[in-house]
Structures are given as C-alpha cells and as structure tokens.
Amino acid sequence: LWFHRRPTVVEDVHRLPGPSSSIASWIWGHELLVFRHAATQMYTIWARSFGGLFKISGALFHPDIIIATDHAAVHHVFTNSDIYVKSPAFRPPIDNLIGKGLVWSEGEDWRRQRKVLAPAFSTESVKEMTYAIYESAERLETRLNNLLLDFKGESSVNIIHYISACTLDIIGAVGLSHSFVAQSAHPGSDAALISASWTEHVNNGLQWLGFLAPLVVRAVPIVTKAPLPLMQSQGVIKTIVTRIGRQILDREQATLNAVARNQENTTVESGKKDIINMLLRNRQSANPSERLTDSQILDNISTFTMVGHETTAGSIAFTLWELARNPEYQDRLRAEILAHPRDMSYDEIQKLEYLDAVVKEGLRMHPASPQTERLALEDDIIPLSTPIPGIGDTFRVQKGQVIHVPFTTMNTNPAVWGSTGPIFDPSRWLETRDTSAPPLPHGWSGLLTFCDGPRNCVGWRLAVLEFKIIVATLIRSFVLLDTGAHVEEKISPTLQPVVDGRGGHLPLKLKHA
Numbered sequence: 001l002w003f004h005r006r007p008t009v010v011e012d013v014h015r016l017p018g019p020s021s022s023i024a025s026w027i028w029g030h031e032l033l034v035f036r037h038a039a040t041q042m043y044t045i046w047a048r049s050f051g052g053l054f055k056i057s058g059a060l061f062h063p064d065i066i067i068a069t070d071h072a073a074v075h076h077v078f079t080n081s082d083i084y085v086k087s088p089a090f091r092p093p094i095d096n097l098i099g100k101g102l103v104w105s106e107g108e109d110w111r112r113q114r115k116v117l118a119p120a121f122s123t124e125s126v127k128e129m130t131y132a133i134y135e136s137a138e139r140l141e142t143r144l145n146n147l148l149l150d151f152k153g154e155s156s157v158n159i160i161h162y163i164s165a166c167t168l169d170i171i172g173a174v175g176l177s178h179s180f181v182a183q184s185a186h187p188g189s190d191a192a193l194i195s196a197s198w199t200e201h202v203n204n205g206l207q208w209l210g211f212l213a214p215l216v217v218r219a220v221p222i223v224t225k226a227p228l229p230l231m232q233s234q235g236v237i238k239t240i241v242t243r244i245g246r247q248i249l250d251r252e253q254a255t256l257n258a259v260a261r262n263q264e265n266t267t268v269e270s271g272k273k274d275i276i277n278m279l280l281r282n283r284q285s286a287n288p289s290e291r292l293t294d295s296q297i298l299d300n301i302s303t304f305t306m307v308g309h310e311t312t313a314g315s316i317a318f319t320l321w322e323l324a325r326n327p328e329y330q331d332r333l334r335a336e337i338l339a340h341p342r343d344m345s346y347d348e349i350q351k352l353e354y355l356d357a358v359v360k361e362g363l364r365m366h367p368a369s370p371q372t373e374r375l376a377l378e379d380d381i382i383p384l385s386t387p388i389p390g391i392g393d394t395f396r397v398q399k400g401q402v403i404h405v406p407f408t409t410m411n412t413n414p415a416v417w418g419s420t421g422p423i424f425d426p427s428r429w430l431e432t433r434d435t436s437a438p439p440l441p442h443g444w445s446g447l448l449t450f451c452d453g454p455r456n457c458v459g460w461r462l463a464v465l466e467f468k469i470i471v472a473t474l475i476r477s478f479v480l481l482d483t484g485a486h487v488e489e490k491i492s493p494t495l496q497p498v499v500d501g502r503g504g505h506l507p508l509k510l511k512h513a
C-alpha cells in the first residue's frame, strides 16, 4: 500500500521546479528520457537548471518523483534509514538476482545481518586480505602478459571481462574460502556461468524490458512472478551462486565440526573474521533471536559474491579507460609505482599519493552505482543546505514519496567541485581545498560513491584496496591505449560500459610498459 498517498498532509513537492511537461510522455513521464540517456545525464543537466531539489513526472501515472542533490537533504535521507527505505520496486528484482541478503533487507532484519557481517570489513580484517588480493592481481597480470605474447606485443581486450574474473577470484579468496578459478586458462565452469549470465542480465537491462520491468513492478508488484526474460536471467545467477554457497557452507561447517571434535571447546571464534566465518559464528550464537536462517546465510553468500565483484570491476575498468585517454596521468602514476617495490604492505600502499588520487578520481567520476532511490515511510520535514525560493530552508514530504539521488551528479557538480568538476583530473586530490570553496557533501572523501549513513557500502574498504592493488599491478606492467571506441555509460543494474550497443564491453589496447 506504499503508493497510496494521504491527501490531507501538506507537501511541498508540487511547488518544486522541474523539466517541462512538454518533454514528458503521457505514459512514461520523464522517466523514459532518463533511461534513454547516459547514466544520470538528464539529472545532471536538470540539476544545473533547477537546483538541489526538483521534480520529474513518473511513468505509469506514478506521482511526481523528487531528485535530490542538496547536501543537507541527501544526508538527512541517508541518515534516517528507518524512514527512507530502498524503493519496494527494486526489492523483487534484487531478491531474484541475489536473494534476501544485506542489500535487500530492511529494519530489524537488516540490522541483524549488518551486525553479523560488518566485522568482516573492518580495517583490521581488510588488512589481512592484502596478500590474497596481490595474488589475484598478479594472476591477472600473467593472463594479460600471455595474451600479449600470443598477439606479438599489442592487443585489444575487453578489459572489464578480465578484471571481473580477477575480482571474482578475490571475493572468493578473501571472503568465502572458495576458489572460483575464474582466471585459469580453463576457467571453472561456475565462474564462466556466472560471467555469461551476468552479461546476459546486463544486456537485457539495457533493452526496453530493462526500463519497463521495474516500473511495472512498482505499479503491480506481483508481476515479478511473470515469465519475463529479464526476470528469468536474474533467477539463473541466483541459482548458480546459491548452489555454490551451499557447497561452501557445508564444507566449512564440516571442517569446523571436525576441528571441534578433536579439540574440545574450539569454536569458530578462533577463526578469521571473513564473510563465511562470520556467518558460521552466527550459527553458533547463544541467542537464537540473533541467528540468521539458513536461507539468509545462503542469500548473503550470493549477495557478496555478486556485489563484491561486479561493482569494483566496473569502476576499475572505467578508471583504466580514463588513464588510456590521458597518457600524462598514466605516465605520472607509473613513475610513482615504479619507485616502489612490488607487494607493498597495506600501510605502504596507502602512502602512494598519486595512486590514491587516481583511485578517488575514478570513484568520483564512475561510481559503480551511479544513483539510488528511496521511499519515505512517514511524512517528514527535510532540512536543506540551500533554501528554495517560495519554500524556505526545510521541505515537507508525504509518506510514499519516492526520491532519487544521482551520485554522479553530486560527485561532479561544478558548484561544488569547480568548473573542472565533470572532467577526470586526479591532481584535484593533491591540492589543498580552498577554505572559501563550497563544502563537499557528507560521505567517504566527500563523495557519494559509497552512499552515506547506516546503509553505506559495507565493503568500501575492500573495494578501495582492490582498486589500488589492481590498478598499480597493471600500470606497472602495461601501457594502456585508447581504442577510440565510443563508450557510453549506462546503468544495468550497475554502471556499465556500452560500445556499439553491447553492454559490459570496454575495449582497451595494451602493450608492455
């Protein structure tokens, strides 16, 4: 019943500016225009004209949607995660894709899962992952080296394909005690199946159905049970990953039981704090009300397998593409990396200033999740950083209001980042920010890339470390060259490169450094 609005409560949405109704379709509102353009492109254009809060008309007669980029408003929405929940329209597709794990859950259910899993991503836990990340990054390097040998020193590759195999191996190794062997000469069949189903899912999402499906789900939730191709390919990924999850869980539980039989009083407490061990520990919890069900455990294995690798792979691929298009930045980064030994410790890597700047710039310009969506469960008053003429410095919303937050629009806003905001330039991170410059939004490094508030990205430390190690390993060994291909950025369901209509495709030329 979330879409039923109470007409008696005062709301300000109707007083907001927004794009003209003349460019909206009577049935699709402004949402079709948004879908047809590059990720967040229309929101970026409109935010420049209409400011930090504006409205667009919704598809299928849905009430007006608010687009928020005002810092205080966005911070308020993300901080109050009990009032502003993820849109119900996206819960059935998330369930179909990765299950009812941490990304999907809300309220008490979410709080319990987050408490169980957060320790797997503390600084201490992530530091311990450093060596395994190097190992996978070096395997990626060897794989690309072999390719160059086969192609006499220069080759064009779909870089995202190689990186996502690497990040799948990483999440298996550091989180799940599982080897996907995604990077071997004969990739494990599971890894190949995951990759093929994901590519199919991405490409379905770019089609008309990719636009239609969530809107129809928003209007008629029961439709998720319908045999639409989009829904079916989602089911395939979950089926494969759940089967693997069951194997991992049974094996790890058996190992644990065997150890416990041999050593009295041994519990999983003594093991490392990775994802699988945190889930096993929870099974032993003395308090039954804290325990997750077996299906929640499996759904979290599938959640972390998918969001733990595709997201990072996409952002890394786009950052490498930026380096290929900007050889001077690439040379500067290589010079810094070559001045340091391979296999630096976690603390040593953090000291590489230009690497840090390149990674932040890649995450600023190409966030894996370019936008998010929230639904107000209650009437509320939202504070504003910039007052809206005729409304003031607070804004009233009604229960049922849908709010979109375009992260990329906020991350590149010239009013905050200066006129070079929309341009990739790592050196901005090396300059001390002028004290008179407008403040950056709340969030990691002043970016919305990892969201903000209690439901921020639980895996951000791992993502940043993987990012640094993979970029450093590749730039040490290879020169990246632009192929000249026209690369579009689309959302399906994460940020995707699209070349000649093919999603998940980002060609780069490689040669030895």
Ligand code: HEM
Pocket (backbone or CB within 6 Å): 086, 102, 103, 114, 171, 303, 304, 307, 308, 309, 311, 312, 315, 367, 368, 369, 371, 372, 373, 448, 449, 450, 451, 454, 455, 456, 457, 458, 459, 460, 462, 463
């Ligand atoms: C560059 C890489 C990544 C980016 C940009 C990213 C971004 C995000 C964002 C924006 C959200 C919030 C989504 C929303 O509320 O709509 C999120 C949530 C989440 N991310 Fe990431 N992520 C990345 C990598 C990872 C990795 C490596 C993992 C795990 C290994 C991970 C696990 C999660 C989980 C489980 C959530 C849900 C957290 C919750 O609701 O409590 N992410 N991520």
